Amino acid sequence: MSKKSFYGLIIALFIPVACYLWLKSASDHAVVMPRHYLLDTVIEQVVDGKQKSDSVWHTTKNISLINQLGDTVSIYDQHGKIIILDLFFTSCGSICPKLTGNMSKLQRSFSRGGDVRNRVDTSIVQFMSISVDPVRDSVSTLRAYANKMGVISDNWWLLTGNRDSIYKFAFEELKVDQFSKELINPDFVHTSRFILIDKKMQVRGYYNGLDSTSILKLAKDVGYLMLEKDKTKRNEVFQQIIDLSWLWLLIAVLVSGFVYYFNTKFNKPKTK
Secondary structure, three states: OOHHHHHHHHHHHHHHHHHHHHHHHHHHOOOOOOOOOOEEEEEEEEEOOEEEEEEEEOOOOOOEEEOOOOOEEEHHHHOOOEEEEEEEOOOOOOOHHHHHHHHHHHHHHOEOOOOOOOOEOOOOEEEEEEEOOOOOOOHHHHHHHHHHHOOOOOOEEEEEOOHHHHHHHHHHHOOOOOOOOOOOEOOEOOOOEEEEEOOOOOEEEEEEOOOHHHHHHHHHHHHHHHHOOOHHHOOHHHHHHHOOHHHHHHHHHHHHHHHHHHHHHHOOOOOO
16 A cells, blocks of 8 residues: 555544544533433333333423412413422511522523613513412512512512412422422421423422522523423434444445545556
């Protein structure tokens, strides 16, 4: 093999291998999406002769409540939006005012860029604060509390309703007593947790609403969920790119092509 053919072979090998290493490095540093928390069941099935397991994650059931404006609303009214939710009561003299203040900071962090009035972008996130003392937290009480705490009603509901329904929702749908070292009284839910619910109404995170680091992680996780792809609408082309088994065949073709090209170009018999 001539020197030029050898160089051509090196180039043919270097380019695809470099691409492979770059793709592998990029995948190793890929963003870790917020995990699912509440598993309903695992479905086992055989597909193309292979055992396949599918996790069925819990979808939060709907609940209808009344907000601070006196409107009857439900969480499913916001299907397609990400939900940040907490549990509070207006007469709380300990953690609730701090939770509401931190929720307000989160809400304002989604303001529309360049808007001189600092208007909140309501297309991304819906904030919900559900009262765990609904008997005393009437609509008028919630409205007064919202005005006092600077709640922007465009995409933040303070909610009241039937106490049994609220507590059933908190424990059976949100599972507020799980994945936490915090002790939660089933007779009176008093928790510092912010709960993240994705567009499919599935719980994707629990955060300490009193801790700035945890709140920052919550804000980042909202951004990740905004970019999350719907796995039910899988992009077949992208899946084929991820599967790099085709790359070695491409390498073989390129190497053969380069070797043939350089051999035929530089090893032609000279014509007189």
